[in-house]
Amino acid sequence: MVRRNNIKLKIWDVAGQPRYRNLWERYCKGSDAIIFVIDSHDKEHLADAKFELHNLLGEKGLVGIPLLVLGNKNDLPGHAPIEKIISDLSLDTITNRPVSCYSCSMKSQHNLDVVIKWLTKIAS
Numbered sequence: 001m002v003r004r005n006n007i008k009l010k011i012w013d014v015a016g017q018p019r020y021r022n023l024w025e026r027y028c029k030g031s032d033a034i035i036f037v038i039d040s041h042d043k044e045h046l047a048d049a050k051f052e053l054h055n056l057l058g059e060k061g062l063v064g065i066p067l068l069v070l071g072n073k074n075d076l077p078g079h080a081p082i083e084k085i086i087s088d089l090s091l092d093t094i095t096n097r098p099v100s101c102y103s104c105s106m107k108s109q110h111n112l113d114v115v116i117k118w119l120t121k122i123a124s
C-alpha cells in the first residue's frame with residue numbers, strides 16, 4: 001500500500017518467472033492499471049517481454065485497462081533507451097487502452113516521481 005496526496009494505491013507485485021505468468025491475468029482483472037516492468041539492461045529478453053505483454057493484453061477481461069510500461073535499471077550503462085523499448089515492444093500497436101512508457105531506475109529513484117504521478121492520476 002502506497003499513500004500519496006490522500007490517495008491510497010494498492011499494488012500487487014506479481015512474480016515474473018515463467019511458471020507464474022499464467023497468474024498475471026487474475027491480478028490485472030478489475031485493476032485501475034497494469035504496470036509492466038522490464039529490465040532495460042537485459043536487451044536479450046526484450047522479445048520475450050514483447051510476447052508476454054501482448055499475450056497478457058490479449059486477454060478479454062483486460063481490455064481498456066491503462067498500461068504503464070517501465071524500462072527499469074536505467075542507472076546501468078548500455079540500458080535500452082525509451083525509443084527502443086517502445087519499438088521493440090510494439091507499444092504503438094496498442095490502441096485499445098491508454099499507454100505510457102517511462103525509462104526509470106528504482107535503485108536511483110530516477111523518474112519514480114513521474115511514475116507515482118501517473119498512478120495517482122489514473123487512480124483518482
Ligand SMILES: Nc1nc2c(ncn2[C@@H]2O[C@H](COP(=O)(O)OP(=O)(O)OP(=O)(O)O)[C@@H](O)[C@H]2O)c(=O)[nH]1
Nearest residue numbers: 014015016017072073074075076104105106107108
Ligand atoms: N541496477 C539496478 N538494479 C535494480 C533496479 N531495480 C531492481 N534492481 C535489482 O534487480 C534484482 C531483482 O530485483 P527484484 O525486485 O527482485 O525483481 P523482481 O522483478 O521483483 O523479480 P521477480 O518478480 O522475482 O521476477 C535485485 O538484485 C535488485 O536489487 C534498478 O533500478 N537498478
